[in-house]
Amino acid sequence: MRGAAISWPEIEQERSRLLHDQNDVPPLDLGAGSQSKARTVAEIAQNALKRPRHARALAGLARHMDAVGVLELGTCLGITTAYLGKHAASVTTIEGNPALAKHSEDVWQRLNVQNVTSIVGNxxxxLPSLPPQQYDLVFIDGNHRGSALLQYVNELAPYLTEKGVIVCDDIHWSRDMESAWDELIQENRWSLRVDFYEWGLLTANPSLAREFHCIRF
Ligand SMILES: C[S@@+](CC[C@H](N)C(=O)[O-])C[C@H]1O[C@@H](n2cnc3c(N)ncnc32)[C@H](O)[C@@H]1O
Structure with missing residues (x-):
């Protein structure tokens, strides 16, 4: 089963609407890269969301994998979630800031995305009390601290399907994130590891050779 049939232009129209929304979003300090002072929806839409081509690439990966379950850490305004919802049977997404979670619910309602489960919390x-589900694709896009990245990957690895992948965003965002990524790619549990610069991909898929690649797109 696929997500609701929304076309990409509709999602981008929704992004455009957010880019003109001058309402304030109350801040909440949730980790490196999160907002510490009030910002407008428009500023957040401009600075925090995956650009269209990256959101489409991620959605393409979900489609290629025929993903049944996708987990996103960092919903923000729900735009990348909508792309994922289009290409996976179900998406679970987590956001710590309730005001952003509310905006994202509005976005999905306007786009008629009905296969998303939203969890509000840090x-x-x-993560320690996630329902026992398996995910084909996990997208970590929030709290850009190296120690947090290592912790989340460690906690989420058991939730992956055999061929499942974890995509870690912003691995070159800071020296701290780069160190964490360097540590992750040394771990024996991963077979294929790919540095796409924008993000890093890890999988323990046993049918793939243990290889490391750098790909720029
Ligand atoms: C870069 S944005 C996500 C963008 C979104 N994935 C997209 O491309 O449309 C990161 C989000 O993660 C949330 N976040 C950061 N640290 C968090 C934490 N520790 N717990 C919950 N949410 C967190 C922030 O509030 C922010 O909305």
Whole structure:
């Protein structure tokens, strides 16, 4: 089963609407890269969301994998979630800032995206009690601290399907994130590891050779 049939232009129209929304979003300090002072929806839409081609690439990966379950850490305004919802049977997404989670619900409603489960809470609190589900694709896009990245990958690895992948965003965002990524790619549990610069991909898929690649797109 696929997500609701929304076309990419509709999602981009929704992004455009957010880019003109001058309402304030109350801040909440949730980790490196999150907002510490009030910003407008428009500023957040401009600075925090995956660009269209990256959101489409991620959605293409979900489609290629025929993903049944996708997990996103960092919903923000729900734009990348909508792309994922278009190409996977179901998406679970976690956001710590309730005001952003509310905006994202509005976005999905306007786009008629009905296959998303939204969880509001800090990743640190939510992950230890995640329902026992398996995910084909996990997208970590929030709290850009190296120690947090290592912790989340460690906690989420058992939730991956055999061929499942974890995509870690912003691995070159800071020296701290680069160190964490360097540590992850040394781990024996991963077979294929790919540095796409924008993000890093890890999989323990046993049918793939243990290889490391750098690909720029
Ligand atoms: C870069 S944005 C996500 C963008 C979104 N994936 C997209 O491309 O449309 C990161 C989000 O993660 C949330 N976040 C950061 N640290 C968090 C934490 N520890 N727990 C919950 N949410 C967190 C922030 O509030 C922010 O909305």
């Amino acid at each position: 990743f640190d609190d939510v």
